[in-house]
Amino acid sequence: MSSVKGAQSISRTLQVLRVIAGGLGEGVKLSWITRRTGLAKPTAHRLLQALLAEGMVEKSESEGYFLGPECYVLGVIADQRYGLSHIASEPVARIAAECGDSAFFSIRSEWHSLCLVRKDGNYPIKTHVLQPGTRLPLGVGGGGIAMLSALGDDEVEQCLVANAEECAEHYPHDQRADQLRRIAECRELGYGINRGSVVAVSWGIGAVVRDPRGEVLGTLSIAAIESRLQPERQQVLGPQLVREAAALERKIQEAQRMRQ
Structure with missing residues (x-):
């Protein structure tokens, strides 16, 4: 059961990242993330806090959430392979x-x-x-x-x-x-x-x-x-x-x- 929950959490986290990426650098509000993913606000907020801690997401108080520097690093590595x-x-x-x-x-x-x-x-x-x-x-x-x-x-x-x-x-x-x-x-x-x-x-x-x-x-x-x-x-x-x-x-x- 724990492995199923873990996989579900990963899937939800990737959904959040994709929604933020869809903002194309313009910042995405929590309300928009929950609307696009269908996640409850507490769940989306919890995932965002984990992504912030890992540097995958950055937050501006006025503009919302952006992809963080760690996403850029992963993108550069992926581009070297593909x-x-x-x-x-x-x-x-x-x-x-x-x-x-x-x-x-x-x-x-x-x-x-x-x-x-x-x-x-x-x-x-x-x-x-x-x-x-x-x-x-x-x-x-x-x-x-x-x-x-x-x-x-x-x-x-x-x-x-x-x-x-x-x-x-x-x-x-x-x-x-x-x-x-x-x-x-x-x-x-x-x-x-x-x-x-x-x-x-x-x-x-x-x-x-x-x-x-x-x-x-x-x-x-x-x-x-x-x-x-x-x-x-x-x-x-x-x-x-x-x-x-x-x-x-x-x-x-x-x-x-x-x-x-």
């Missing part, structure tokens, strides 16, 4: 240079996507919706559509339920019906298309990247102003992203074999 940002930088830079627009590599973080790498092409008008560190619900944006579409139907349903409140509050054009329609389109085409659902003039296209086990790892994507991502160009860039995603998967597999 090196996803380094591995993905080359194809992202190549895509940006070839298409002239902005290219990205984002990873899946439970029911969200997190942008790790951005490279800009030489076209003078750029979209700035997606930056390194930007966190979006899966299904939002070209890359988010690609990742959500690559999940099984049961996971898609879990994701839609988990993100319903956030999408209703912040992404009015990314509701359940919108996302189901985009999932069907992405599964047919092989790549996801965002037609300005977040910002009207900012369009995007994305292709899923899987890890060596075949699970959804992340996405390669392109963002541009509306006039540069019309159907004719979508039909060129979409398959290009799919090819680049497959090549990136092979690089990740090779890197994993070398570590073993």
